Amino acid sequence: xxxxxxxxxxxxxxxxxxxxxxxxxxxxxxxxxxxxxxxxxxxxxxxxxxxxxxxxxxxxxxxxxxxxxxxxxxxxxxxxxxxxxxxxxxxxxxxxxxxxxxxxxxxxxxxxxxxxxxxxxxxxxxxxxxxxxxxxxxxxxxxxxxxxxxxxxxxxxxxxxxxxxxxxxxxxxxxxxxxxxxxxxxxxxxxxxxxxxxxxxxxxxxxxxxxxxxxxxxxxxxxxxxxxxxxxxxxxxxxxxxxxxxxxxxx
Amino acid sequence: xxxxxxxxxxxxxxxxxxxxxxxxxxxxxxxxxxxxxxxxxxxxxxxxxxxxxxxxxxxxxxxxxxxxxxxxxxxxxxxxxxxxxxxxxxxxxxxxxxxxxxxxxxxxxxxxxxxxxxxxxxxxxxxxxxxxxxxxxxxxxxxxxxxxxxxxxxxxxxxxxxxxxxxxxxxxxxxxxxxxxxxxxxxxxxxxxxxxxxxxxxxxxxxxxxxxxxxxxxxxxxxxxxxxxxxxxxxxxxxxxxxxxxxxxxxxxxxxxxxxxxxxxxxxxxxxxxxxxxxxx
Numbered sequence: 001x002x003x004x005x006x007x008x009x010x011x012x013x014x015x016x017x018x019x020x021x022x023x024x025x026x027x028x029x030x031x032x033x034x035x036x037x038x039x040x041x042x043x044x045x046x047x048x049x050x051x052x053x054x055x056x057x058x059x060x061x062x063x064x065x066x067x068x069x070x071x072x073x074x075x076x077x078x079x080x081x082x083x084x085x086x087x088x089x090x091x092x093x094x095x096x097x098x099x100x101x102x103x104x105x106x107x108x109x110x111x112x113x114x115x116x117x118x119x120x121x122x123x124x125x126x127x128x129x130x131x132x133x134x135x136x137x138x139x140x141x142x143x144x145x146x147x148x149x150x151x152x153x154x155x156x157x158x159x160x161x162x163x164x165x166x167x168x169x170x171x172x173x174x175x176x177x178x179x180x181x182x183x184x185x186x187x188x189x190x191x192x193x194x195x196x197x198x199x200x201x202x203x204x205x206x207x208x209x210x211x212x213x214x215x216x217x218x219x220x221x222x223x224x225x226x227x228x229x230x231x232x233x234x235x236x237x238x239x240x241x242x243x244x245x246x247x248x249x250x251x
Numbered sequence: 252x253x254x255x256x257x258x259x260x261x262x263x264x265x266x267x268x269x270x271x272x273x274x275x276x277x278x279x280x281x282x283x284x285x286x287x288x289x290x291x292x293x294x295x296x297x298x299x300x301x302x303x304x305x306x307x308x309x310x311x312x313x314x315x316x317x318x319x320x321x322x323x324x325x326x327x328x329x330x331x332x333x334x335x336x337x338x339x340x341x342x343x344x345x346x347x348x349x350x351x352x353x354x355x356x357x358x359x360x361x362x363x364x365x366x367x368x369x370x371x372x373x374x375x376x377x378x379x380x381x382x383x384x385x386x387x388x389x390x391x392x393x394x395x396x397x398x399x400x401x402x403x404x405x406x407x408x409x410x411x412x413x414x415x416x417x418x419x420x421x422x423x424x425x426x427x428x429x430x431x432x433x434x435x436x437x438x439x440x441x442x443x444x445x446x447x448x449x450x451x452x453x454x455x456x457x458x459x460x461x462x463x464x465x466x467x468x469x470x471x472x473x474x475x476x477x478x479x480x481x482x483x484x485x486x487x488x489x490x491x492x493x494x495x496x497x498x499x500x501x502x503x504x505x506x507x508x509x510x511x512x513x514x515x516x517x518x519x520x521x522x523x524x525x526x527x528x529x530x531x532x
Contacts (some may be wrong), residue, residue: 054422059345085424095415097434107433108423157419164423 005030005168005198006051009014011065013046013055020046020221025066029216033190033199035230037206038245042219044202048170052087053080070167085112087117087168088161093177094153096145096160101128101137104145104156108164123163130196131159132189151182155189162197169193171201175208187212206246210234218242274282281510288507291500299506301469301485310505312471316386316479319472320465323390324397324454325443329447331394339402340409341431353402361399368396369463377464387475389465396460397450403431408442409435425475444524451516455509458483482509 006028013021014029021043036044046055053074055061067074074083085108096104105124118141124141128134133155137148145156154174161169190212193199203209209216210230217227218239226233226242232234237243244250283446299309335353343350372392382388412435420430436443458481466478467488480488487510 038377052422057418057421079423081426083424084422089418089422091415091418091422093415095413095419096439097416099421107420108425111420111423111425111429111433160419160423 003030005069006029006200008047009066009068011047011050011063011067013043013050014062015058016060020222021050024224026217026224028198028200028229030198031194031196032214033201033212034215034217035193035209036200036202036217037209038219038225039250040204041221043112043222044118044217045172046217047219048200050171051168051170052084052089054084054089056080058096067102085164086166087170088164088166090154090157090161090169090171090174091165092173094150094157096148096153096156099145100142100243101130101145101148101156102141103212105159105163107160127159127163130162130192131155132185149182150177151185154178154182154186158186158189158193166197168198168200171199173202173204183208206234218245220245225228254525258414261527274309284503284506284510288503288505291504292304292507296504301472303469308501310482310485312469313480313482313485313505314508314512315471316465317481317483319386319475319479320393320461320481321358321454321516322449323386323475324393325447325450327390327394328401328450329399332398332446333405333443335398335402336405336409337431340406341427341435355404357399360395361403365396365457366459366463368392368500369460371395372460372464383476384464384466384468384478385476386465386472386479389461389479389481390475392460392464393454393457396457397453400450400453401446402406404446405439405443408439408446436507441524448517448520451520452513455513455516456483458487462487 003018004027005027008024008026011021011024012019019162024047026047036048038044040108050063050067051069051074055063063075068080069083069087071219072078097107101106103126106120109120112169114123117247125134125138128137133152136152137156140147145153148156154177157172158169175186178186187208194214201209203212213230215227216230216233218225218233218237218241220241226237226239233242234246237246296309297314298309298311301309301312339350339353369392372388372395376382376388376391377384382391416434416438417430420434421427425433461481462484463483465481467480467484468478469480469485472479482505486502486505489498489505493499493502
């Protein structure tokens with residue numbers, strides 16, 4: 001059993017001529033919550049999207065270096081679709097498909113060719129339970145997903161990801177479009193998620209990182225400035241830029 | 252402030268009157284045609300055959316020929332057009348040579364006067380391929396004619412599908428084809444159906460490219476290799492021989508049916524498209 005889910009070595013990423021990530025070195029431990037923090041444009045979302053190769057969708061992206069998941073280089077040895085099944089992603093704005101709640105959760109498994117209704121039913125229920133949404137929607141699984149509130153839609157997107165039974169859940173500012181109560185529900189949920197998954201979350205809110213993350217990595221202008229245990233990053237930062245950011249001098 | 256207020260009112264007034272004017276023209280044309288023609292549209296007018304001697308003056312063969320023409324052209328052009336649009340938006344690299352070439356071709360096609368299509372259809376399908384004056388020749392010619400519309404509008408409909416749907420689908424490890432089939436096409440379906448409606452309107456409305464390729468024999472085509480006269484061609488033929496009030500009445504009656512057929516097709520396609528987009532829920 002490898003202790004670290006991801007090992008990132010000397011990773012550079014360019015959008016055309018602009019360098020968005022500069023020689024990143026980082027390990028992301030298994031079954032923990034790792035938070036990426038830093039001001040807008042610091043590269044934290046870009047790094048998150050290299051972990052499931054979502055940057056492949058953008059034209060003109062160049063990557064060098066190594067990203068290993070469970071020891072295998074995801075840019076060389078791993079099939080991109082298998083990678084994305086193992087590394088689910090939750091986006092900044094809840095993006096359910098224009099389908100029923102049930103179809104949204106079953107989508108990924110159906111895309112893999114699973115047709116058995118009984119199996120699908122149990123996967124959907126399990127995923128909705130793990131996403132703490134089952135009690136709210138069990139009586140209306142076949143109504144349209146757009147009828148849910150923003151917070152429910154985001155939990156639906158989490159359920160949709162869980163239904164793939166991934167190892168990792170990547171979250172790109174999942175609560176930035178939600179009100180405080182919906183945010184609190186998702187943060188509660190993340191407490192449970194860490195038992196089954198490795199969670200990597202990008203967040204603008206330092207308070208959120210502090211509440212939910214075991215490890216925190218601080219980024220600035222494409223560089224990884226500092227990373228370590230969340231407690232240490234917030235209470236005893238080694239770099240003065242980290243100190244400046246978390247005490248609110250800039251950002 | 253005062254002058255701004257007046258400007259505002261004047262502009263609002265102009266916008267309103269433009270909208271009203273547009274509707275008024277439509278209403279006027281519809282009223283003019285229907286009020287002059289509807290009195291002569293009865294059951295036998297619709298279901299009777301047509302003979303040049305004037306024994307029978309029905310338009311049933313023309314209605315059938317028109318429907319054949321619509322079905323055939325759409326059946327040929329829709330798959331080709333929609334697949335081209337999918338290729339252009341989902342598979343080809345944006346700005347690649349092939350995309351530019353296809354775009355140039357569709358734009359060039361869209362700019363050609365329809366009678367030139369007729370001439371092409373006559374020399375190529377009718378003569379060179381030996382299909383003769385037939386529904387098939389006409390359908391193929393009209394298929395080329397509507398292809399640019401279908402490609403362009405389908406492309407726009409696909410591009411309008413939010414990128415977040417694609418991200419969500421790819422993020423779950425779904426393949427490109429599955430994403431297109433389950434997410435992108437259903438979301439783009441209303442736009443695609445709109446493009447088909449526009450195309451049907453075009454097919455029903457064209458006359459020159461039709462009689463140059465499908466001929467103008469006024470009886471029900473027995474197969475796609477048979478000649479046929481569409482409603483529009485029939486109306487054109489009638490208007491070349493307007494001698495008596497009765498001829499005028501027959502022309503207006505035909506025009507009335509033509510307008511109602513187009514209206515009917517629009518409503519049916521809208522209905523089908525609603526079903527389509529609900530089917531994915």
